Amino acid sequence: MPEPIMIAPSILSADFARLGDEIEAIDAAGADWIHCDVMDGHFVPNISFGPDVIRAIRPRTSKIFDVHLMIAPADPYLEAFAKAGADIITVHAEAGPHLDRSLQAVRGLGKKAGVTICPATSEQVLAHVLDRVDLILVMTVNPGFGGQSFIEAQLEKIRRIRAMIGDRPIRLEVDGGVNIDTAARVVAAGADTLVAGSAVFRGGTLDAYRSNISSIRAAAATGRPG
Template sequence: MSREIIIAPSILAADFSRLGEEIAGIDAAGADWIHCDVMDGHFVPNISFGADVIKAIRPVTSKIFDVHLMIAPVDPYLEAFAKAGADVITVHAEAGPHLDRSLQAIRALGKKAGVSLCPATPEAAIEYVLDRLDLVLVMTVNPGFGGQSFLESQIEKIRSIRKMIGDRPIRLEVDGGVTRDNAAAVAAAGADTLVAGSAVFRGKSTADYADNIAAIRAAAAVGRVPELQHGSAQAMRSSGTARLR
């Protein structure tokens, strides 16, 4: 299923001393979603922010809040993030023993449910929860810090998960080291939602952010050209078959 490319800047790379202004800036610059990386210093080796910060910045924009919980345990905090204004809540397959239960809880809170996989976690970990999902997030760096380099080993995982998803209405998101230089490869592998932090917040103005977002989006579009051509060819064949009938 071919879906429009979503660009979700990660506010982990923003200037936290003026976080509201930064979010308003990427909103005006063309961000589709706002990606919020929540780290607990336990599941990952860093601490970022919690539900109170998300609640404080929620009035700044009407864009989708894509909240990525890199915390363990996760279940006790789902309601707090839902109430704070998250639209999509993504938990890690590695963060607890009962992934299916966590996904059910997110859905019960009225939110979209996502699952994330660390680089060493195989795609088989989500095989039996696919029908609970609205989003799969492939980590293309080891979670915990912004500004890391993209792990090329994850391209094949992205491609494999795209096949697993099939026609299900599930977004395939990639987070970690995404730039204008690798966005084409990521999109070609099947990703339709790209998280970018440092690559978006490079520069000091909304105009800079807009240029960065546009460059990533354009690169991703180039990567999808073979997919779109394949889709057009299939449509033409179907049309021809219909006429023959």
């Protein structure tokens, strides 16, 4: 039985002037998880926010905080993000020399461990850490900016990763260019967790967010057979 499809709005596309209210709005609008994109201006060409912001918004929702660390090195900051309220901490395979150790450290902090790969990175880097992870995140754009176009070539990679996962209890997440036009294809390829930024926050109101999330969820469901 496939896992239920999860929609994880990326707060990178939220209005940062009223971030707490935006968190509450997407919670009420039907978000399953809250995706937090942490960028350092070094590993990726942008700067977003750090653990203090996550700590500040944590009381505004009980939904899972899915924290995607686009930072290098990541290891020195894992404990800070864990203490700030992250539920899942995802590190990039490309961000450090010891991926296995990083994933062990996340789990040692009592958090679920995720690993991300960029579009040019082969899924083979995952082969020897599959038993260390709770989530695999496939970037379908190059990390660093919201609003980019979906890279179609990643669909085959998603299919191969789904086959690698087999019956392991690992969620397969996709981030980048996910909207009502691409949701069905990534789900058909094997994804079960969809990160969407601009496609969710378009419209700027609770009603708009509810409609956007519902539309993405409905589109994603069409990618599942039967």
